[in-house]
Amino acid sequence: MKTSLITLALLAAVVATPVAAQKVDPASDLGRFHALRAEGMAALQKNDRQTALDRLTQAGEIIPDSPSVLLLRAQAALELKRRPVARAALIDYLTRGLVLDLGRYPEFNTLWDADLESLQAENTRRIGSLSVLHRVEGLNLIEGVAAMDDGTLLGTSLRNGAVGPVSAAGIDQRLSLRAGVAANAIALKDGALWASTAASRQTVGYAPDAKVVSKIIKVDPATGKIRAQFEDKRPDRRLSDLHAGKEDLYVSDGNTGEVLRLTGYQGPLQVLIPEGYLGSPQGLSENADATVLIVADYASGLYRIDLTTGTLARLKAPADTVLLGLDGLYRYGNDLIAVQNGFKPNRILRLKMNADWSAVETTEVLLRGQPELEEPTGGQVIGDRFVFVARSQWSEFDDKGNIKRDTPAPVVIGEIKLKP
Incomplete structure (x- = not known):
């Protein structure tokens, strides 16, 4: 279940973009972000949850609106039994207008409540006229x-x-x-x-x-x-x-x-x-x-x-x-x-x-x-x-x-x- 959730969290940020052929400069914002996110995911796979949370938090400081990092941080915090930290990451995720499929992310059901459901409902509400x-x-x-x-x-x-x-x-x-x-x-x-x-x-x-x-x-x-x-x-x-x-x-x-x-x-x-x-x-x-x-x-x-x-x-x-x-x-x-x-x-x-x-x-x-x-x-x-x-x-x-x-x-x- 853990590996599956990591994979799905990563997929949440993989938007429909062409396969990149370039090498990313490791000193750039994108390069530092990629390195920290990779270290955080590797730490999660090794059950080193504190290191995972630290690295993912650092990645989030570079790109705070990364959906994958928000979900991975919530997962790491939840496994450390830091429910308020995990819930805060989910609130951040939903406040930014994103939608979470609980069928694909069942571990977050333990945090889900009426307030989170209300935020999610707002993100699917029809807006504007075409x-x-x-x-x-x-x-x-x-x-x-x-x-x-x-x-x-x-x-x-x-x-x-x-x-x-x-x-x-x-x-x-x-x-x-x-x-x-x-x-x-x-x-x-x-x-x-x-x-x-x-x-x-x-x-x-x-x-x-x-x-x-x-x-x-x-x-x-x-x-x-x-x-x-x-x-x-x-x-x-x-x-x-x-x-x-x-x-x-x-x-x-x-x-x-x-x-x-x-x-x-x-x-x-x-x-x-x-x-x-x-x-x-x-x-x-x-x-x-x-x-x-x-x-x-x-x-x-x-x-x-x-x-x-x-x-x-x-x-x-x-x-x-x-x-x-x-x-x-x-x-x-x-x-x-x-x-x-x-x-x-x-x-x-x-x-x-x-x-x-x-x-x-x-x-x-x-x-x-x-x-x-x-x-x-x-x-x-x-x-x-x-x-x-x-x-x-x-x-x-x-x-x-x-x-x-x-x-x-x-x-x-x-x-x-x-x-x-």
Whole structure:
């Protein structure tokens, strides 16, 4: 039972992220966290519960919103018969909006009471309203959307390797890529469509042995003609989320853990955050004066890059939320709209930032619990609306890229209203 609980607690923090190929710097926040968590789990397996609690507490000081550490701390404290400490860890877990399956974690039944049940019930309560713009039938696996000036909504289908206008019938293929390659993210800037491309197991024609270079491409959105392409030929690149900033374009590499910059939208791709600091960088967003870039790392939360000095700092999560498992990240005024698909129930969050984006002051759940909200992905803030992929169809595939069923639930493109 003990080994099973350790395994399940670890799985609680393993969000749906690509398998990382990079080496983590042991001196980084992520590296120190991984080491302490591993030491704590090893101590638990050896029945050295006090050492386990000490190491897990230290890990929690680095990433206090780690669900796995919160549950492992509760387990270690419970085995030491420190019920108040164990219960406090569960309260912290639930206060952050997470849900605990007692059927999978039966040892916590001895701590469960009406107060904990009330916290859990609050975390599954439906919040917000979602307006459905499109239900796209068939298997498309739409990852990102971008709106043109005339209101036309473009989308990228990972399944078909296509980019073009979205309708109920699917994506009108305006840009076609080679077999097995798809655009992960798209953005419009000064009349050009920018996309990150990579080989994908979910894409028709994928061949694991094919030599495919992950690229940034610049496209004429009217004709689909590729005007320019940018790459650095690193063989393990898998470019994913991108942000079309005021002066520069930024793209994350979920495989190597790097964040790259295309300075002035031209020239070679440059490494902004090198390998070793982030586990799986995803969404990116620049502040209004283009002096700060925030990156969402699926594994460890939000990071702030000072674009003037190049310094990197991790932002601490407020006590009432989790900043792990964030995918898309979009600026609205001085706040950030975040898509959180790493935990269930999935959520759309509003992160209220301080003036210089050095801290998340408070968070607000904008959307949670709607049946159409399933593996949400990319979107765009358009005025006072957030238009995004509410149901992407990632749940229609297993970890090896195999299709689970013959008739998939449709992709849902939705929007929520934002208030200044």
